[in-house]
Amino acid sequence: xxxxxxxxxxxxxxxxxxxxxxxxxxxxxxxxxxxxxxxxxxxxxxxxxxxxxxxxxxxxxxxxxxxxxxxxxxxxxxxxxxxxxxxxxxxxxxxxxxxxxxxxxxxxxxxxxxxxxxxxxxxxxxxxxxxxxxxxxxxxxxxxxxxxxxxxxxxxxxxxxxxxxxxxxxxxxxxxxxxxxxxxxxxxxxxxxxxxxxxxxxxxxxxxxxxxxxxxxxxxxx
Amino acid sequence: xxxxxxxxxxxxxxxxxxxxxxxxxxxxxxxxxxxxxxxxxxxxxxxxxxxxxxxxxxxxxxxxxxxxxxxxxxxxxxxxxxxxxxxxxxxxxxxxxxxxxxxxxxxxxxxxxxx
Numbered sequence: 001x002x003x004x005x006x007x008x009x010x011x012x013x014x015x016x017x018x019x020x021x022x023x024x025x026x027x028x029x030x031x032x033x034x035x036x037x038x039x040x041x042x043x044x045x046x047x048x049x050x051x052x053x054x055x056x057x058x059x060x061x062x063x064x065x066x067x068x069x070x071x072x073x074x075x076x077x078x079x080x081x082x083x084x085x086x087x088x089x090x091x092x093x094x095x096x097x098x099x100x101x102x103x104x105x106x107x108x109x110x111x112x113x114x115x116x117x118x119x120x121x122x123x124x125x126x127x128x129x130x131x132x133x134x135x136x137x138x139x140x141x142x143x144x145x146x147x148x149x150x151x152x153x154x155x156x157x158x159x160x161x162x163x164x165x166x167x168x169x170x171x172x173x174x175x176x177x178x179x180x181x182x183x184x185x186x187x188x189x190x191x192x193x194x195x196x197x198x199x200x201x202x203x204x205x206x207x208x209x210x211x212x213x214x215x216x217x218x219x220x221x222x
Numbered sequence: 223x224x225x226x227x228x229x230x231x232x233x234x235x236x237x238x239x240x241x242x243x244x245x246x247x248x249x250x251x252x253x254x255x256x257x258x259x260x261x262x263x264x265x266x267x268x269x270x271x272x273x274x275x276x277x278x279x280x281x282x283x284x285x286x287x288x289x290x291x292x293x294x295x296x297x298x299x300x301x302x303x304x305x306x307x308x309x310x311x312x313x314x315x316x317x318x319x320x321x322x323x324x325x326x327x328x329x330x331x332x333x334x335x336x337x
Contacts, residue, residue, distance in 0.1 A: 011283075011287065012283055012284065012287060013287055014287070017291060054266070055265070055266060079301050079304075079305045080301070083300060083301045083304035083305055084300075084304060084330065084331060084332070085331060086304050086305055086307075086331070086332070087331055087334065088307060088334070088335065091305065091306075091307060104306070107301065107302055107305040107306060108302070110301055110305075111298040111299070111301040111302045111305075112298060114297050114298050114301055115294050115295045115296075115297055115298025115299075116294065116298075117294075117297075118263060118264070118293060118294040118297035118298070119290055119291060119293070119294025119295070120294075121263050121266070121270070122259070122263045122274070122289070122290030122291075122293045122294055123274075123287070123290050124270075124271065124274055149308075149309065150307075150309040150335065151306050151307040151308045151309060151335065152305070152306055152307035152335075153306055153307075155306070155308065163308065163310070163311040163314065164299065164302070164303060164308060166308070167302045167303060167306040167308040168302060168306065178298060178302060181295060181298065182295055182298075182299065184291075185291040185292070185294060185295035186291075186292065186295050188288070188291070190288070196224075196227055196228040196230075196231035197228070197231050197232060198228075200284075200288060201281065201282065201284035201285040201287070201288045202281070202285055202288045202289060202292070203228075203232065203250075203251065204224070204228035204231070204232075205225055205228045205229045205232070205234055205236060205250045205251075206250055206251060206252065206253070206256055206289075207288070207292050208224045208225035208228055209225055209236075209240065209241065209247070209250045209253055209256055209257065209260075210256050210257075210259070210260045210289055210292045210293055210296070211224070211225075211292055211296045211299075212225050212238075212241035213240070213241050213243075213256075213257050213260035213261065213264075214260050214264050214292075214293055214296035214297060214300065215241075215296060215299075215300050216241055216242050216243070216325075216327070217243075217260070217261060217264045217265060218264065218297070218300040218301075218304070219330045219331065219332075220299075220300035220303055220304055220330065220332060221303075221304075221327060221328075221330040221331070221332035221333040221335075222300070222303035222304070222308060222310065222332060
């Protein structure tokens with residue numbers, strides 16, 4: 001693990017959070033199930049650029065040059081900057097074009113980078129430089145037992161654990177990339193998803209007030 | 223729903239309108255500062271330095287980092303939920319009928335996939 005990344009100077013960030021962020025960067029730099037190491041970093045770059053410009057109208061946004069396909073770019077940018085505007089028709093087009101597994105992996109990259117970038121912004125810290133591509137081969141591993149449960153892509157059913165944690169379950173490595181951050185950043189030592197009383201620096205209602213406000217600003221129904 | 227249930231667990235009466243930008247944030251300890259923090263970071267507002275300072279002052283260093291952590295991860299979670307269209311599970315769907323209607327959450331585009 002690259003311990004030189006995510007050094008939170010002068011801010012006492014829990015080590016499990018910093019570790020989760022380092023693991024995310026290490027994993028991001030490697031080929032995934034469907035995207036090469038280079039593609040994964042390109043997706044992250046495009047997503048970061050889109051999210052930074054989220055207040056701009058879509059046609060006023062500018063992006064770094066890239067070799068990604070138009071479909072991949074559309075997906076990465078829209079999920080990063082305009083996720084609340086996604087509907088079934090748009091998502092179905094992406095899934096048909098990219099494939100459900102590749103789409104799930106792309107979502108996980110965008111979501112992980114968005115979460116970590118927003119955390120840095122909340123702390124008043126600059127974004128962590130994205131890692132350099134580090135090789136590896138795509139393994140195309142998808143979960144057995146994924147089926148249509150009414151979402152835009154197949155999900156594992158039945159599922160143990162919070163419902164939202166199966167959103168990306170079609171591709172276990174993609175789900176792991178994002179959910180590893182959820183486990184450390186949502187509750188952490190203070191309490192877990194099923195504990196209504198948390199014994200940490202924030203009470204559960206304080207955490208849920210923050211969560212619900214972020215969700216409504218993003219017009220997220222879930 | 224988790225805000226409501228976790229508040230009940232500690233006998234706290236809360237006003238959920240604050241989650242939609244309405245009044246009532248103060249029904250949760252330091253709720254006004256927390257809502258302002260969520261808004262400043264998520265929208266990228268110009269007052270974020272001032273708001274950050276207020277959260278640090280009211281909640282202390284650990285509370286501030288935890289708040290930043292929740293704001294951060296939910297900026298990721300909303301993207302996975304919206305991009306995958308994951309529907310609410312049946313128990314959550316049933317338990318939130320009134321709240322979703324009252325708060326106008328059913329008007330969000332993603333609602334089409336559950337309702």
